[in-house]
Amino acid sequence: MAERYEIRFSGAGGQGLITAGIILAEAASIVEGKHAVQSQSYGPEARGGASKSEVIIGDAPIDYPKATVVDACLAMTQEAADKYANGIKSGGMLLLDSDFAPNAPEGDFKVYYLPIMRLAKTEIGREIVANVIALGAMIAMTGVVSREAGEKAVLAKVPEAFVDLNKKAYALGFEKAAELLA
C-alpha cells in the first residue's frame, strides 16, 4: 500500500479551516510536487456549525479522498473536538485551542494545547489569522511539508497588503508549536 498521511482541520464554520486545508494541499502538491487531495464537510450554515477539512498527502496518487485513520487533527472549538477529533490513529496527535476546546476526547494519541485564537488577538492583533497560526503549528508538529513550502503556499494565497501579517502569523504558529514539542 502507498503511504498516506492524513490531516484533519476542524472548527467552526467561518474560521478559515477549509482555507488552511487548501493551503496545506497546495504546499504539498504544487510547491513540493507530492500527491495531495483536500476535501471538506460542512453543514448548511454559512457561519457557525462544526466544519472540517481533510488533507491526504502521499507519494503516489491518492485514491480514497477522505480520512481513514487520522495522523494529525486540529480542533479549534469544543464542538469540533467532540464531533471530529475521532479516528485518530494510535500514536497520532491532536492539537486543541486551549481556550475554546479545553477537553480532549479519550484516545491513544498525544494531545497538545495552544491558545490559538488568543495568540491571534494578542500577538498579531487580528483574529482572522488564527487559521494561519494553526496551519503553522500543524506543519511544525507533523513535518508533513517543510516550513518554507508552507510559508510559500500561505503567501501565494493572500493579497499583497496582508503578506506581512500572514508571514508573522505563520511563523508564530510554527514556533509556538515547536516550543511545545521541545
Add this chain to the structure above:
Amino acid sequence: MAKKVALLQGNTACALGAVYAGCTFFGGYPITPSTEVAEVMSEELPKVGGKFIQMEDEIAAMASVIGASLTGAKTLTATSGPGVSLKQELIGYACIAETPCVIINVMRGGPSTGMPTGPGQSDVMQARWGTHGDHAAIAVAPASCQEIFSETVRAFNLAEKYRMPVQVLYDEIVGHMRERIEFPEPGELEVIDRAAPTCSPEDYKPYDAKSDTDVPPLAAFGSEYRFHVTGLNKAADGFPTTKASLVDFEERRQIAKVECPEARADIESNEEYLCDDADVIILAYGSTSRSARYAVNELRAEGIKAGLFRPITLWPFPEKRVAELGKQVKAIVLPEMNLGQMIFEVERIVKNDCKLAGVHRVDGEPINPGQIIDQVKEVI
C-alpha cells in the same frame, strides 16, 4: 515547457473544461453542490466573448441552454438532482429536437431537497430514464478533478457529434474536493465542433437522415438556413407529423444513433484495474470507485484476486464487457451511494453467471474501503 498546474476544485475543473471545449453560453440557477461551476463560468465566459446568464429558475435555465444551442453555440448548464428533476421536460425536448447541450449534475442525496451538502449517487437512473418516452441517453461519470476536466470536454464532443443532451454526473465529493490538475495545451484534447449543413439554405431539412443511424447536421437558427423546431414527432423538414412510418423511423433512429455498435464503440469508455486474473470484480463509478481502488489494493495484499471495473461512460452502459466479466469472475460487488440502482442494470446483464452483491449508503457519508472489503470477503 512544463505544463501549467494548479490545485483545483472539481467544479472549477468542470467550468475550465467547458471553456476548453469551446462553450460560449451558460444558463443556470445556483444550487449546492454545483454552484461553483456557475461562479467560474460567470468569470471565464466574458473573457472568451461568451455569455453567462442566471435565469429565474432551473426550468428556464434549461430552456435558455436549448435556445442558445440552436443558434450554434456550445452550451452548458450545471445543477444537482433537484434541478435535474425540474429540467426533465426540457431534456426530453432537447432529445427529440436533437439539440446538443451539456448538463452537469453534481449529485447529492434525495428525493426532493434532501441533504444539499452531502454526496449521493442516486441520480444515475434519472440520467437514463428521467424524461418520459423512449429515448437514448449519454451520461459520463468522472472520478477525479483531472477527469472532470477531460470528461466535460468529451461530453461536449459527444453532444455535438450525436446532436443531443449529454449529462456529466459526479457527486459532491469530487465536485468539492481539490486536486492537482495539469492543464492540457490547446489541441491536446480532441474538440469536436458541430457539423454544418453542406446543402443550400433552400434545400435544408433539419432531420434529413441518410440512414437509420444517421445524425443530420444542425444549422444555426437565425442564419439563412430557416427551419422549424418542435417537441412533436416530426418529419425530415421539422414540421409535425402523425404518419406512422415517419414517427416510427424517427423514434428508432434517435435511439439507434447512440446504441448502434459503431456509436457504442465510440461513446463507451471504461477503466479496468487488475481485472484480467480477477476472481471478484468491484464495479464502481464516480467517487465510489476511489474507495473501490483502495479496497482492491488491500484485498490483493491479502491474496484475494480482486479487480476494479469502472465505467466512465454510464449510459450507454458497457453491456458487452460486463457480460464477459460476469462469465469470468465468481462475484461482482457493486458499491454505490444509493439504495441500489446500477446494480439492477448489472443483474440484467450478468443474470446468474456470477454472484452479485451491493454496498449501499444514503446517510451523506461516503462508502469507505472497509465496507467494500467486508462485502467482498462475505460474498466469495
